[in-house]
Amino acid sequence: MKLYHSARSSASYRVRIALACKGIPYESRLLNMQAMQHASPEYRLVNPVALVPALDIGERVLGQSLAIIEYLEETHPEPRLLPPDALDRAYVRALSHLIACEIHPLNNLRTLNFVRKAYRQDEQGINTWYKHWIADGFSLLESFFAREKRHGRYCNGNEISMADCCIVPQVANAQRYSCDLAPYPTVMRIHDACIEMPSFIQASPGNQGEKWWLSPIEDGKR
Amino acid sequence: MKLYHSARSSASYRVRIALACKGIPYESRLLNMQAMQHASPEYRLVNPVALVPALDIGERVLGQSLAIIEYLEETHPEPRLLPPDALDRAYVRALSHLIACEIHPLNNLRTLNFVRKAYRQDEQGINTWYKHWIADGFSLLESFFAREKRHGRYCNGNEISMADCCIVPQVANAQRYSCDLAPYPTVMRIHDACIEMPSFIQASPGNQGEKWWLSPIEDGKR
Numbered sequence: 001m002k003l004y005h006s007a008r009s010s011a012s013y014r015v016r017i018a019l020a021c022k023g024i025p026y027e028s029r030l031l032n033m034q035a036m037q038h039a040s041p042e043y044r045l046v047n048p049v050a051l052v053p054a055l056d057i058g059e060r061v062l063g064q065s066l067a068i069i070e071y072l073e074e075t076h077p078e079p080r081l082l083p084p085d086a087l088d089r090a091y092v093r094a095l096s097h098l099i100a101c102e103i104h105p106l107n108n109l110r111t112l113n114f115v116r117k118a119y120r121q122d123e124q125g126i127n128t129w130y131k132h133w134i135a136d137g138f139s140l141l142e143s144f145f146a147r148e149k150r151h152g153r154y155c156n157g158n159e160i161s162m163a164d165c166c167i168v169p170q171v172a173n174a175q176r177y178s179c180d181l182a183p184y185p186t187v188m189r190i191h192d193a194c195i196e197m198p199s200f201i202q203a204s205p206g207n208q209g210e211k212w213w214l215s216p217i218e219d220g221k222r
Numbered sequence: 223m224k225l226y227h228s229a230r231s232s233a234s235y236r237v238r239i240a241l242a243c244k245g246i247p248y249e250s251r252l253l254n255m256q257a258m259q260h261a262s263p264e265y266r267l268v269n270p271v272a273l274v275p276a277l278d279i280g281e282r283v284l285g286q287s288l289a290i291i292e293y294l295e296e297t298h299p300e301p302r303l304l305p306p307d308a309l310d311r312a313y314v315r316a317l318s319h320l321i322a323c324e325i326h327p328l329n330n331l332r333t334l335n336f337v338r339k340a341y342r343q344d345e346q347g348i349n350t351w352y353k354h355w356i357a358d359g360f361s362l363l364e365s366f367f368a369r370e371k372r373h374g375r376y377c378n379g380n381e382i383s384m385a386d387c388c389i390v391p392q393v394a395n396a397q398r399y400s401c402d403l404a405p406y407p408t409v410m411r412i413h414d415a416c417i418e419m420p421s422f423i424q425a426s427p428g429n430q431g432e433k434w435w436l437s438p439i440e441d442g443k444r
Contacts (some may be wrong), residue, residue, distance in 0.1 A: 048365040049320065058310060064323070067315035074308045086296045089280060093289035097322070098271065101286070103285075105327035114354065133334065143270040146284075211444040 001054040003090040004046055007032045007208040010085050010104050010174070011065035013055040013169035016203035018069045021160060022076045033109055040118075055191060066100055068164050081162045090157050094162040098144060103137030107173065127177060128170050134174045138184040141167075145186045151195045160194070168194050172205065205216040223248040224278040226268055228255045229430040230398070232326050233287035234275040237393035238425035240291045243382060244298045248277075251435040255331055259436050265398045278401030288322055291384050303384045313370060316376050316384040320366060321392050329395065349399060356396045361387075361405040367408045382416070390416050394427065 003026045005012035019026055029054055039050050047054040047063055055071075062068050073082050082089050105111065107130050115121055115129050123178045145151050155163035171191040174181060181190065183189055194200050198206040203209065225241065225248045241248055252272055253259040261272050269276040269285055277284045277293075284290050295304050304311050327333065329352050337343055337351050341420035367373050377385035393413040396403060403410055414424050423429065 049362045051324070051362075059262065060312075062316065064316040064319040066401040067312050067319050070315055070353050071308055071312040074311065086293055090282075090284050090289050090293040093292055094284065094286040094403065097286040097289050099324050100319070101288075101327055102273070106333065110358075118351070118354075119359055129340070132340075136332075140271045140273075147270040193268075 002029050003073040004029045004031060004043065004056065004213065005032045005053040007037070007205040007210075008173075009052050010108070010169035010173050011032060011051075011100075012166045013172065013203060013205060014065045014100075015055065015201055016069050017165040017168065018162070019074055019192065020199035020203045021165070023083060024072065024076055024180060028208065028211075031214070032212045037212065042213060042214055043052075056138045064123060066096060066162070066166075069165060073162070079160075081095060081160065081165065082154060083159065085160065088108055088150075088156065091150055091164045092161045095141075095155055096166045099137070099163075100139060102140060102169045103133060104135075104171055106133040113214075117154060130177045131179050134177070135183075137170075138174070138181070138187055141187050142184050151186060153189060153190070155190055160197075164190065164194050168200060171200060172222060173197075201208070223280075224251050225249070225275060226251045226253060226265065226278065226424045227275040227430075228253050228260070228436065229427040229432075230395075231255060231274050232330070232391035232395050233273075233322075234428060235273055235351075235394065235425060236287045236322075236387045237277065237290050238430075239335060239387040239390065239422055240294055240303055240384070241338065242421035243301060243303060243387070243407045244294060246294065246298055250430065250433075251438070252430055252433055254434050255428070259434065262436060264436055288318060288384070291387060295384070300406055300429045301382075303382065304389065305381065305383065310372075310378065314383045317363075317377055318388045320362060321359070321388040323383075325355060325364060325392055328359075330353040352399045353401050356399070356401045357405075359392075360403070363409050364406050373408060373412060377412055377414070382419070386412065386416050389413060390422060 007030065007126065020136055031043065037043060038052055046061055049063060051063065051128065053065055055068050069081065082092055112126055116126055126146050150156060151159040155167060167187060168191055171187065185214055225237065228251065253265065266272055268283055271285060271402060273285065275287055284293055304314055334348055338348055350407060372378060372380050374380040376382050377389060389409060390397055390413055393409065
């Protein structure tokens with residue numbers, strides 16, 4: 001398997017955690033998103049929608065992080081990232097989608113770039129946008145945890161699940177933008193427990209090296 | 223089962239289609255989102271994250287449209303909305319998530335409301351934002367179909383799937399904002415085939431009546 005990914009992209013990070021948790025070996029193909037390598041003709045041959053991550057499994061290239069994790073779960077069921085009971089699975093998926101659908105899309109690179117350009121926002125303006133959606137989304141997460149009361153050391157009791165693959169990258173991104181995360185103690189307690197584990201350390205942005213799949217590009221432009 | 227939903231919300235519409243396709247009866251609890259009924263204390267007791275849809279199955283209330291559809295698929299497998307082969311499932315999920323994660327979140331009510339307020343956008347400004355993300359996202363969909371070559375009458379060959387539950391509501395929303403959809407012939411051909419089916423007609427926004435779950439609210443405020 002080859003994983004096309006970027007060190008900082010949350011969605012890439014989710015899949016790296018899942019691969020590491022399941023002990024699945026893969027070749028890393030790292031893209032420099034700041035230099036727009038994901039929009040390059042070379043990468044569009046791999047993934048026509050120009051998004052990361054993409055997992056090349058030989059016969060096909062799979063896209064969309066949660067669809068990839070579900071595929072990995074079906075083809076490499078142990079150790080599991082989805083619990084066996086349908087209601088428990090619905091809980092883990094709801095939490096994962098709360099992050100992947102309600103928080104991340106508002107703060108990913110293509111959205112920030114558009115807000116910057118369309119509304120002439122400087123870095124401070126972008127930070128305001130970013131922090132708004134983190135505060136909004138993390139409040140949703142805390143409300144969800146408070147109501148469901150199903151978390152333990154991790155999102156789903158004391159068992160690592162797909163939801164942990166989503167929550168850790170989202171916190172990492174929020175920390176990069178210096179968001180105040182003190183108001184979200186449950187989220188942070190789970191994050192702190194997860195990032196101690198070897199699989200999460202192996203998958204972390206800081207451990208991806210800087211060997212770009214495409215050659216380095218001068219001044220951020222192709 | 224009780225479905226808390228709104229007629230126009232794409233995510234609600236997805237779940238209505240899945241319920242109709244599977245022939246699962248449910249009680250309708252319609253919310254008036256223009257009047258912010260989803261943010262009311264009454265609804266927060268049902269769903270603390272104040273989003274629609276939510277499916278009350280008695281012992282629990284399930285949230286997040288795709289997590290709900292996956293639950294329905296596991297508990298009511300026939301007629302299926304996910305194909306039996308893992309790679310085919312990855313395709314259907316990737317397409318569903320492309321809509322649910324890359325298009326819809328940028329154009330849902332909470333995002334539009336924030337853009338309107340934060341960047342002082344009038345209706346024309348909101349339309350520009352909306353149309354940008356439809357054009358961007360629908361181009362992704364066309365590229366995806368062109369590369370995968372797995373669509374037929376519907377998203378996955380000639381079998382209705384979860385992806386059709388996602389594509390039809392997204393087109394309906396884009397039509398409501400008068401987006402030019404001529405550049406997306408594959409998306410539109412699939413949409414047009416789907417909406418002829420009785421289950422899709424039954425689930426459509428126009429067939430939800432106007433019996434609000436909470437009493438009508440004067441002048442849009444609580």
